[in-house]
Amino acid sequence: MSTTTFVLAATSSEVLNVIAAFAGGLVIAGALVWAVQLGMRVRDRELPRPTAEEQPHLPDTGPVHEERELREPDEVPHAEGRERLLPHDLHHAGSRRSEDQHRKRWLPGKSGSFGGGGIGHG
Numbered sequence: 001m002s003t004t005t006f007v008l009a010a011t012s013s014e015v016l017n018v019i020a021a022f023a024g025g026l027v028i029a030g031a032l033v034w035a036v037q038l039g040m041r042v043r044d045r046e047l048p049r050p051t052a053e054e055q056p057h058l059p060d061t062g063p064v065h066e067e068r069e070l071r072e073p074d075e076v077p078h079a080e081g082r083e084r085l086l087p088h089d090l091h092h093a094g095s096r097r098s099e100d101q102h103r104k105r106w107l108p109g110k111s112g113s114f115g116g117g118g119i120g121h122g
Helices: 003-047
Strands: 072-073 094-098
Touching: none
Parallel strands: none
Antiparallel strands: 072 094
């Protein structure tokens, strides 16, 4: 084969590649336009957004603040004359306000866990 034949074969292949890339781009662009139109139709069917008057407002007394208190757990009742307690024998898991409202703090060197600090012996 001559050089001209190779040049013609190469250029025809390049033209086909360009046409295929252009057609693929058109397909992708068409899919994107379709997806946007579908999204707009779905959004039109949704309920309207709430107006400013429908938005929640602060109470007249101002913002509500968090309240902290220490609670004591309720004791689990013991089985009386039976092997074990069943779930329907238990009451709801409640708690009551603790008499002592001071938070317990760890003392330095007294964390109670292995490797949790402290003086250590060398």
